[in-house]
Amino acid sequence: MTMRREIEDNLIQAEADLKTAKDNITMKNYYAAVFFCQQAAEKSLKALYILKKSELPEKTHNLSKIALELDPPPDILSAANALTPAAVLTRYSDVLGMPPVRYYTIDLAQISVRQAEVILTWVKKQLK
Numbered sequence: 001m002t003m004r005r006e007i008e009d010n011l012i013q014a015e016a017d018l019k020t021a022k023d024n025i026t027m028k029n030y031y032a033a034v035f036f037c038q039q040a041a042e043k044s045l046k047a048l049y050i051l052k053k054s055e056l057p058e059k060t061h062n063l064s065k066i067a068l069e070l071d072p073p074p075d076i077l078s079a080a081n082a083l084t085p086a087a088v089l090t091r092y093s094d095v096l097g098m099p100p101v102r103y104y105t106i107d108l109a110q111i112s113v114r115q116a117e118v119i120l121t122w123v124k125k126q127l128k
Contacts (some may be wrong), residue, residue: 010047030109031100035090037112070104079115
């Protein structure tokens with residue numbers, strides 16, 4: 001697979017993940033919405049990383065670490081910092097002291113959507 005294809009595939013999946021996040025809010029699956037927001041942000045940042053570095057990023061879910069390699073503005077780094085924990089917190093019931101389905105609310109899900117949208121919008125501008 002070419003680097004250009006990797007970039008396009010990551011961006012397409014990031015957009016699909018963001019749509020899935022929004023769909024999950026509609027269905028009141030807030031933990032799943034937050035998880036897909038983290039995934040949308042991760043894939044979009046990885047697409048930009050590939051463009052800028054001409055190589056695949058390391059296998060990580062740490063959005064802050066990926067973002068720092070891309071010289072992001074403060075709002076992007078802030079969104080990456082906020083979404084990073086969701087890679088773990090949304091999937092494991094022993095981390096929060098309760099099942100993620102009971103922890104995540106509509107407010108947290110909507111905030112996560114806005115953070116993912118900020119990252120995805122910034123990435124798309126950088127890719128042009």
